[in-house]
Amino acid sequence: MPSPRRTIEGRPLGSSGGSSVPGSPAHGASGGRFEFQSLLSCRPGTDSACARLRASDSPVHRRGSFPLASSGPAQAAPTLPPEEDRMNLNPSFLGIALRSLLAIDLWLSKKLGVCAGESSAWGSVRPLMKLLEISGHGIPWLLGTLYCMLRSDSWAGREVLMNLLFALLLDLLLVAVIKGLVRRRRPAHNQMDMFFTVSVDKYSFPSGHATRAALVSRFILKHLVLAIPLRVLVVLWAFVLGLSRVMLGRHNVTDVAFGFFLGYMLYSIVDYCWLSPHNVPVLFVLWNHQVTPSH
Numbered sequence: 140m141p142s143p144r145r146t147i148e149g150r151p152l153g154s155s156g157g158s159s160v161p162g163s164p165a166h167g168a169s170g171g172r173f174e175f176q177s178l179l180s181c182r183p184g185t186d187s188a189c190a191r192l193r194a195s196d197s198p199v200h201r202r203g204s205f206p207l208a209s210s211g212p213a214q215a216a217p218t219l220p221p222e223e224d225r226m227n228l229n230p231s232f233l234g235i236a237l238r239s240l241l242a243i244d245l246w247l248s249k250k251l252g253v254c255a256g257e258s259s260a261w262g263s264v265r266p267l268m269k270l271l272e273i274s275g276h277g278i279p280w281l282l283g284t285l286y287c288m289l290r291s292d293s294w295a296g297r298e299v300l301m302n303l304l305f306a307l308l309l310d311l312l313l314v315a316v317i318k319g320l321v322r323r324r325r326p327a328h329n330q331m332d333m334f335f336t337v338s339v340d341k342y343s344f345p346s347g348h349a350t351r352a353a354l355v356s357r358f359i360l361k362h363l364v365l366a367i368p369l370r371v372l373v374v375l376w377a378f379v380l381g382l383s384r385v386m387l388g389r390h391n392v393t394d395v396a397f398g399f400f401l402g403y404m405l406y407s408i409v410d411y412c413w414l415s416p417h418n419v420p421v422l423f424v425l426w427n428h429q430v431t432p433s434h
């Protein structure tokens with residue numbers, strides 16, 4: 140006797156679902172599509188992805204092409220779900236991946252937060268970490284750049300410092316906008332005792348110190364002629380500053396990782412929009428009048 144043809148879920152064709160319960164281990168094992176079945180077997184309202192799949196206007200139900208979901212004649216055809224229906228299910232996998240990444244992120248950040256308080260495992264090095272924090276803070280970088288720019292006696296130096304100032308301001312603006320949009324809270328173990336913060340700094344994504352560290356170190360490496368040991372020191376400073384954000388409990392690992400990425404990319408933007416007497420002459424002419432008044 141010929142064996143009955145099977146659908147992609149491993150159910151004999153022609154059965155209306157009574158003998159094989161979608162989502163049951165036997166059913167899942169035979170079809171090897173647990174991801175579909177677990178979504179279809181959950182109760183309506185218990186999961187939004189499930190609710191979406193069960194909705195009467197779901198393309199899967201409407202077309203009747205998904206054998207488990209329909210009881211009409213279309214059930215007899217061993218058809219795969221249309222391409223776009225399979226795509227509809229992808230967000231749940233993406234969601235699981237993102238949730239797993241988030242869980243690892245929180246776990247790792249808590250583990251690495253060894254300087255989060257005076258009584259933490261590495262509480263004694265907290266003052267050193269806070270010193271590092273000031274080395275990457277926006278205020279010293281802005282004031283330092285402005286001061287050097289005004290004191291510079293070469294036009295080439297002024298041009299570079301003007302672009303660094305532009306980069307630092309752009310970085311502050313971009314980080315503030317992203318923090319305001321994402322609104323990710325700082326880790327629960329963080330003590331909010333930072334030097335000079337603004338309102339968006341109650342949020343942690345992305346790390347402003349990490350963006351600045353990546354941006355500034357790339358800027359320095361490109362525009363300052365430094366001996367190799369100093370170049371290594373610059374990279375090391377950026378890396379340790381990023382790590383210290385997690386150790387202080389200020390940030391999760393992903394805040395710092397994204398911060399590094401953003402700062403790195405931001406430098407490319409600044410380099411692309413480089414301000415010079417050729418593309419923004421007005422800026423330099425105005426400054427020329429300010430610095431060397433003719434009357």
Ligand SMILES: CC(C)=CCC/C(C)=C/COP(=O)(O)O
Pocket residue numbers: 276277278281311333334335336337340342343345346347348349384389
């Ligand atoms: C308002 C100015 C000029 C700088 C703020 C600098 C600051 C406090 C950034 C926050 O950094 P994290 O996001 O790494 O904690």
